[in-house]
Amino acid sequence: MRVSRGVPLIAVALLALTVPGPAPAWATAARDGRCAHQQRVHVPGAEFQERACLGDLTTSGLAGTPYTDMADQAGLTAQGTRHPSGVPGTQIDGYFPDDSHFNATHGWRHDAQFVIRLPDRWNGGLVVTGAPGTRKQYATDTAISDQVLAQGYAYAATDKGNSGPDFYRDGTRPGDAVAEWNARTTQLTRAAERAVAHRYGHAPRRTYMTGISNGGYLTRWQLENHPELYDGGLDWEGALWTEGGPNLLTSLPTAVARTLGRAGDEDMHAAGFAHGSEFLWPYHEKAYWGVTQKIYRAEFDPSYDTGCPGASAGSTAEQILAPCASDAAYDYASRPASVHRAVARVALTGRIGKPLITLHGDLDALLPKAADSDVYAQMIDASGRGRLHRYYTVLGGTHVDGLYDAYPQQLRPILPCYRSAFDVLTDWVERSTQPPADHAVGRPASGNVVNSCAVNADAPGR
Known part of the structure; x- marks a missing residue:
């Protein structure tokens, strides 16, 4: 680097x-x-x-x-x-x-x-x-x-x-x-x-920062630390990093424990995973939870399990994606101060300096909104920057839109709502048009859910 x-x-x-x-x-x-x-x-x-x-x-x-x-x-x-x-x-x-x-x-x-x-x-x-x-x-x-x-x-x-x-x-x-x-x-x-x-x-004349997942984290961080470079930002389910938690290392160990049969549904709900998202959990057990916990634990806490440092612990896709057994017991709160200092280097504060819109699906099973964007919205409010933020929950949205094709009756893509939200952001910045207040964007009863979404205060499911 x-x-x-x-x-x-x-x-x-x-x-x-x-x-x-x-x-x-x-x-x-x-x-x-x-x-x-x-x-x-x-x-x-x-x-x-x-x-x-x-x-x-x-x-x-x-x-x-x-x-x-x-x-x-x-x-x-x-x-x-x-x-x-x-x-x-x-x-x-x-x-x-x-x-x-x-x-x-x-x-x-x-x-x-x-x-x-x-x-x-x-x-x-x-x-x-x-x-x-x-x-x-x-x-x-x-x-x-x-x-x-x-x-x-x-x-x-x-x-x-x-x-x-x-x-x-x-x-x-x-x-x-x-x-x-x-x-x-x-x-x-x-x-x-x-x-x-x-x-x-x-x-x-205008520069906008935006991104999905880690790109959403980057959007948050840039508007906090370099607001002079941007006129506004659109955050699509950004990852939350805070020194004291919550962060990925506080929610994912429970998911790993469930993968290994050491945690139940009630434990998952307590960690922030939404009621109603259970049908997505088997897929995330195989594709997301284990490898994500491994690589971020290896990034911020490399001494925790040197026998299973991260993705390099496996040579096949199945091994790379599989969880380490030790991660089921990972307790971020009890880890040494050096680990918390490492997270603090990249932590968010909520002190955004330019207008920001956040979108998050209520069925996100990788970054559950209760432990992520809900908390970040509270951080922004606590920092006195709430007037610069709007937060829209997309009902039926999950972490990646590709899963809609497997579960079209239960999910909806976030992308069309993202496109609508971008127009809301530019109107806010360039025309001083106040965006709708925070609300839930409901799934329409009919129409083309893959290509249409109205991010406005009259949306169903408000």
Whole structure:
């Protein structure tokens, strides 16, 4: 991990497209004259970058090309989700100086990778995000990039400086890897704003921070620590880290204990997992709870069980995802002060400095809202910043929209509500239109639940 500021540009590589016969739609834009003036656009501080002038910056045009990674987006959106297309512009891929090598995208094996997309028809704004979970820079192309590009925003995303289930190995002391996530997001925001100015002749008039899960955590942290960089933020079920709890290390041990037959439903409910979410628990036992507890415990408390440090304790997918037996008894409150200090380095305070909207599904079975966004909303209120915050609970929403396809009668995707909430945020910031008060967004009795949602005070289930 090495976060640099003000590093001079070391290399600029222009991507040459050699396409025999008729060019595919995503490449045709490189043949016309409008691309010539974009060759001087660059990202300050990048160690390496390459530019491409493309006919469509959305996943409709980029799927199957080197300019996105559909596999890294798997499970985040529901099948049947409609996505905009036909947004020509320039894409810049590259990386900032770093000494870790988890991200093998493009064969670079270099972390701190980013993507910046600059639409030809720009509305004057910039949207910044960081990867959810342990994914990489293209993870939210379908969920976030497509829509904001179609609205005319420039878009920038970072891999957070480390990725994959062994991300906790980055850095030299507990908490370093997560602390880098925040630094990389700040770094990219500053660089992207300058790249936008190079492209369009002036800096963004508005910059928004947003993200899903760990990207939601980044949104919260940025608005608390660097509000001068942003005009507002949209937090989609961000992870909560507080020094004294709650945090992932206070809720997940109960889930691990249940996986191992050492805890019952009543214990899960006491830990914050919602009544009614039980049908999701078997899936999370296999896919989320064990590995998530292992990797964050290894990040903040590496001495707890050196025989089962994290994902590296397994060599197969089943072994990596399986829980460590010792984690069923993990008690964050009783761990040494050094563990709490490590969490404190990245902890949230609720002291946001710009408008923030939070969305959270009531059936989230990884980050239960009772132990997460409910608490964060209380922290914001306690800090005297409640006027800057709106909190909408999406009834039937869970942590990843892809689960809707398996449980269409019990779940609803959050993405359409996220898109609606983004419009509410921009109206709040740019037109001083007061957003609806905190409320629950009910599942409509009819209509296209995959592609529509009204985040307003009259929504069913208020």
